[in-house]
Amino acid sequence: xxxxxxxxxxxxxxxxxxxxxxxxxxxxxxxxxxxxxxxxxxxxxxxxxxxxxxxxxxxxxxxxxxxxxxxxxxxxxxxxxxxxxxxxxxxxxxxxxxxxxxxxxxxxxxxxxxxxxxxxxxxxxxxxxxxxxxxxxxxxxxxxxxxxxxxxxxxxxxxxxxxxxxxxxxxxxxxxxxxxxxxxxxxxxxxxxxxxxxxxxxxxxxxxxxxxxxxxxxxxxxxxxxxxxxxxxxxxxxxxxxxxxxxxxxxxxxxxxxxxxxxxxxxxxxxxxxxxxxxxxxxxxxxxxxxxxxxxxxxxxxxxxxxxxxxxxxxxxxxxxxxxxxxxxxxxxxxxxxxxxxxxxxxxxxxxxxxxxxxxxxxxxxxxxxxxxxxxxxxxxxxxxxxxxxxxxxxxxxxxxxxxxxxxxxxxxxxxxxxxxxxxxxxxxxxxxxxxxxxxxxxxx
Amino acid sequence: xxxxxxxxxxxxxxxxxxxxxxxxxxxxxxxxxxxxxxxxxxxxxxxxxxxxxxxxxxxxxxxxxxxxxxxxxxxxxxxxxxxxxxxxxxxxxxxxxxxxxxxxxxxxxxxxxxxxxxxxxxxxxxxxxxxxxxxxxxxxxxxxxxxxxxxxxxxxx
Numbered sequence: 001x002x003x004x005x006x007x008x009x010x011x012x013x014x015x016x017x018x019x020x021x022x023x024x025x026x027x028x029x030x031x032x033x034x035x036x037x038x039x040x041x042x043x044x045x046x047x048x049x050x051x052x053x054x055x056x057x058x059x060x061x062x063x064x065x066x067x068x069x070x071x072x073x074x075x076x077x078x079x080x081x082x083x084x085x086x087x088x089x090x091x092x093x094x095x096x097x098x099x100x101x102x103x104x105x106x107x108x109x110x111x112x113x114x115x116x117x118x119x120x121x122x123x124x125x126x127x128x129x130x131x132x133x134x135x136x137x138x139x140x141x142x143x144x145x146x147x148x149x150x151x152x153x154x155x156x157x158x159x160x161x162x163x164x165x166x167x168x169x170x171x172x173x174x175x176x177x178x179x180x181x182x183x184x185x186x187x188x189x190x191x192x193x194x195x196x197x198x199x200x201x202x203x204x205x206x207x208x209x210x211x212x213x214x215x216x217x218x219x220x221x222x223x224x225x226x227x228x229x230x231x232x233x234x235x236x237x238x239x240x241x242x243x244x245x246x247x248x249x250x251x252x253x254x255x256x257x258x259x260x261x262x263x264x265x266x267x268x269x270x271x272x273x274x275x276x277x278x279x280x281x282x283x284x285x286x287x288x289x290x291x292x293x294x295x296x297x298x299x300x301x302x303x304x305x306x307x308x309x310x311x312x313x314x315x316x317x318x319x320x321x322x323x324x325x326x327x328x329x330x331x332x333x334x335x336x337x338x339x340x341x342x343x344x345x346x347x348x349x350x351x352x353x354x355x356x357x358x359x360x361x362x363x364x365x366x367x368x369x370x371x372x373x374x375x376x377x378x379x380x381x382x383x384x385x386x387x388x389x390x391x392x393x394x395x396x397x398x399x400x401x402x403x404x405x406x407x408x409x410x411x412x413x414x415x416x417x418x419x420x421x422x423x424x425x426x427x428x429x430x431x432x433x434x435x436x437x438x439x440x441x442x443x444x445x
Numbered sequence: 446x447x448x449x450x451x452x453x454x455x456x457x458x459x460x461x462x463x464x465x466x467x468x469x470x471x472x473x474x475x476x477x478x479x480x481x482x483x484x485x486x487x488x489x490x491x492x493x494x495x496x497x498x499x500x501x502x503x504x505x506x507x508x509x510x511x512x513x514x515x516x517x518x519x520x521x522x523x524x525x526x527x528x529x530x531x532x533x534x535x536x537x538x539x540x541x542x543x544x545x546x547x548x549x550x551x552x553x554x555x556x557x558x559x560x561x562x563x564x565x566x567x568x569x570x571x572x573x574x575x576x577x578x579x580x581x582x583x584x585x586x587x588x589x590x591x592x593x594x595x596x597x598x599x600x601x602x
Contacts, residue, residue, distance in 0.1 A: 016560070016568075019514070021464040021472035029464040029472050029512040031525060032589060053596040054587075066472040068462060072560065075567030077476065077497075114591070130475075131496045133567050 003127040005042045008071060008078060009297040012037040012045070013230065014104065015072035020047070022058035022065055030054045035104050037069065038097050038119065039297055045080075048097055049087060049118040059084050065122065068130075074137055077130035082122035089118045092225040099216060099227045106233035144302040147175035152309055160426055161317040161405045162412070165197045168310050173199055176302065178287050180264055183275075184210065184217060185283040185406045189398025190363075192255065193221055193284055196410055198262050205262030206413045207361055209255050217286050220272035224281055226300050228271045230293040258359050269294035275307045277315035280401065285310070314403075321386045321405040326428030328383060341439040342421060346370045348444060355420045364402070365411040367395045370444070372434050373422070377442055386430045408432065447486035447583050451524060451599070455480055455489070458550030459515040463491050463579060465504035465531070473500040478571050479547035480515075481540060481578075488582050489513070489526065492536065492544055495577040502577065505531045511581055514589065518555050523589035524599075528581030536576035544571050 011018070018034040032055045038046040049056060059065065065082040088094050098116040105114035151171040158164040165183060172178045180200035184193035191212045195205045213222045220227045267288040275283040285307050289295070345354040352362035353369050361369065371394045375381040386404055389395055397404060412424040421437030447455075455461075461477030475498040481490040491513060495502065505511060511531040516523040548569045556562050586599040 017460075017516075019462045019464075019474060021474045021512070023466035023470040023472050025470075027466055027468075027470065027508060028510050028527065028529075029466045030527075031462055031464045031474065031512045031514040033514070033516060033523060033591070035591075051596070062470075064469070064471045066464075066474055068474050068476065070476075070568060072564060075564040077568065079474070081471070132494070133570050135563055135567055 003078065003129055005039065005045070005080075005124060005127060006297075008069075008076070008127075009039050010073050011069035011071045011076075011078060012039055013072075013293060013296060015293065016070040018070070019068040020055055020065060021068070022055050022063040024054070024058050024063070025061050030058055034067070035114065036097065036100055037067065038093065038100070040093070040121065043124050044085075044121060045082065045124055046088075046093055046097060046119040046121045048101055048116055049120050050101075050114055050116060059120070071134075074134040075132075076134040077132060079128045079130060080124060081126040081128075083125055085121045085123055087118040087120050092223045093121070094119045095219055095223045096225060096227055099219065099229050102233045103229035103231035106231055140298070142175075142177050142302075144176075144298060147171075148302060148305055148309075151175050151306060155309055155313050158313065158317075161314065161321065162409045162426070164310075164313050164317055165409065168306075169197050169199045172287070172306075176306070178289075180267075180288045182217075182262060182286040183283060184286065185403060185410075186212075186221060186281045187364075187398065188281075188401060193217060194256065194410065195259075195261065196283070196406055196413075201262035201264075203260065203262055204413070204417065205260060206417065207256060207365070207410060208259040208261040209257075210261065211255060216270050217272045217284050220274055220286075221281060221284050224274045224276060226271065226273045226304055228269075228295055228300055230269055230295070232266055232268050232292075256362065264288050264290060266290065268292040271295045271300060271303065273300070273303045273307045275311045275314065277311040280315075282311050282314050282403070314406075318403050318405050321430050322390060323430075325385055325387060325430035328385075328428075328431065337436065337439045339438050341441045342436075344370075344373055344440055344442050346442070346444045355418065355422075358418070360418060360420070361411065361414050364395065364397060365407050365414070368407060369411055369415075369422075370442075371395055372424075373436075373440060373442060376434055376436060377440055382434050383427070384432055384434065386432075446484075447482065447489070447526070447586065449486065451586065452482045452486045454517070454522070454524060455515045455526075456482060456547075457517060458547070458552075458554030459517050460551070461491060462514050463493065463501065464512045464514075465501055465508060465510060467500070467504050468507065473498075473504050475501045476568070477513075478569055478576070479540075479544040481543055483580070486583075488580055489528075490534070490540075490578045490580045492540065492571075493577055493579060494571065494575045496575050498577070502533055502579075505533060505579055509581075511579065513581075513583075516589075518558055521591055523591070525587045525589045526583040527585045527587075528583055530584075531579050531581035534578045534580050536573075536578050538573070540578070541573060541576075544576070 067080040070077045182198040193210045195208045269289040273285045351366035353360045353366045423435040464474040477491045479492045513526045
C-alpha cells in the first residue's frame, strides 16, 4: 500500500460521493453510491448499511469490494480494495455513523428515508491512486501541531480549575480558530451534563443542563466517543431533543431547564468530544459552526488530543483542591453590612435558591450556596475549605468522585453573572472565601 | 433498449462510472468522461481514460459484462444500466466534442453546489491520445435514486 488512509481522509467525507463496486456470484458487476465512509484506522473502514440492496446481497455472498473515492480538495482519485468483516448494529461506531448519516440525510432531504441499519466494517487491503492530474492541497487554516504545542504549554501553567477552563476555551479561540464552544461537566450521580463555560454566545448558559444520551452532546457522553455532524439536522439538535427525552424518562423536574442552553440557532457543523481521565468521563467539549462540513477528521483528531490533555489537567486540579490545603489566611471578620437586605430563599426539595425572587441555581450548587450563606449569617463565617464541604452533611454530594471544585466554579460564575453582591474567591489550594455586599435575609421552605 | 427519457438523462451533466469484474469476482471501476447513445438507445458508448482503466479494460475484454451508473448531483437521480456484450473500441476523434460538452455540463451542475471548478476540471481532464470507448447494449436498467425503491428494475430496456 503506497498511500496511507489517514493522509487522504477528506475523500471519506462524501463531498464528492464515493462509488462502491461489487460482483454477484454469476460474475455480474454492480455499482452504487456511498453516503459515507467512516475511518476507523489505517487498516479498517466502515460503510453504512441502509438498505438491503444488490450491493448488500453481493457482499453477504462473499464479493470483494472496490471503492472509488475522490478528493474534493485536489481532484485525486483513489481505488480502495476492501474485504468485509462484520456488521455492528449498536455501540460507539454505530452511533458515530448514525449521527453523521442524520446530517447527510437532512441535507439531502432524505430524513424519512435514510436510516442506519448497521455499520459494515471492512479490512482495507490496498489503496491505489488513479493516474491523473491533481491540484496542490490548499494550506490548512490552522497548523494543529503548533496549536497543540502552544496550548499544552498554556494549560500546564494554570494554577486552578477555574483558570484552566478559561485558558482552555481561550486557546480554542486563539490557537484553534474555533469561535463557538461549550464545556460541560459530567454529573455522574444524576446522569447529567452541566455547562460550566462557553464562548461565542450572547448568553453563557452556565448552569444549563443536558441529560446523558440526549442530542449530540448527550450521545457523545454516553458512548464516550467523538460525534461529528457536517450538516444541520433537527434529529441531533440538543436543545429540542432534551426535553422530549427527559419527559420520556419521567425526570423532567430534576433537569435544570430554567437556564437556557447556549448554541447557534442554525449550526451547519457540530462536534462533541468526550473529556476523560483514567477511564472516567469528566465532561464534554462541544464546538459548532454555521458552515456545513466545517470540521473534518483532522479537527476531530486535534480536539481529541486537546481534550486528553485537558482531562488530565482537570483531574489534577480536582485532586489538588481536595487533598492539599494551604494554611488558612487570617480570618477577616465580616464587617457589619448596611443598606436594603437581599432576600435569599431556599427550597429544600430540590435545593433551589432564589435571590430576591429571581432563580439562581439548584441541586448540589444550590445546597453549597445555602450552606455557605447559613454559616455566614449564623456565625459570620467567611472562610471555607473544599474538604469541609465534602464532609458537610447539609450538602449531600452525589459521590466521592463528584467534581466539587467544578461545582464551586459553577456557583461562582452564576453569582458573578447575576451581580447579586455575593462573591466567592479562592484564597489558596482547597480554600475559598465568601464576601457579601448587602445584609442577607434567609428563608428556607 | 433505453427509452428516450433515460437516453436524454444520461447525456446531461451526470457523473458517470463504469465497473466490471475479474475472474476472482474482484470488481474494477473507472470514472467516465462522457457517453454517447447509439442507434436510438440500442447501444451506449462510455468514454474513459485508458491510463486510468487498465484493470477495467482487461476485465471487460475477458467477461464483456459491465455495470454503469449515471447520477445527477443536483437531484440525486441515479440510473444503473447493465450489459453483457461490452467491447472496447478505439476513440473516434469526432466524439471529442461530446466529452467537451459533458465536462461543461458537469461543471455547470456541480459548481453551484460548492465544488471548485479547477478541481472538477482536474478530475475530468482528458488528454485526447489517452481516450478509449467501451460500447455495450443496455440489457437491464435500475433506478438507484436513494431510497427504499433504489435498485428496483425499470421497465425492461
